[in-house]
Amino acid sequence: MTETSPASTPTDIEMDTRGRRLRFVWADGRRSDYDWEYLRWRCPCATCSGEGEFAGELKDRTELQPEEIEMVDIELVGRYAVKPIWRNGHDTGLYTFRNLRALAEMDNLLS
Numbered sequence: 001m002t003e004t005s006p007a008s009t010p011t012d013i014e015m016d017t018r019g020r021r022l023r024f025v026w027a028d029g030r031r032s033d034y035d036w037e038y039l040r041w042r043c044p045c046a047t048c049s050g051e052g053e054f055a056g057e058l059k060d061r062t063e064l065q066p067e068e069i070e071m072v073d074i075e076l077v078g079r080y081a082v083k084p085i086w087r088n089g090h091d092t093g094l095y096t097f098r099n100l101r102a103l104a105e106m107d108n109l110l111s
């Protein structure tokens, strides 16, 4: 486990309800903001993103309903992940800090 890397350790996590974003400050001083809908499309749970033979139910969707992309709360899971709770009750997606940082690097969300 290398979860203690400063690049994947948040020092602050803020749910920005007005901006509809989840904002991270990382221990290496970088910041990244994630749009709620951006995160919802990337929900890593087995139902959304698939597992084994099952491709996941987001694969065939072209749009999401408003209650699916409204984040109502966020829970910390240990020291390695966050779990958003969405308006429609969906709460099985664990977004690890490492994966969130990787998304930020890949999609140029870092400042």
Ligand SMILES: [Zn+2]
Pocket (backbone or CB within 6 Å): 043, 044, 045, 046, 047, 048, 049, 090, 092, 093
């Ligand atoms: Zn999901």
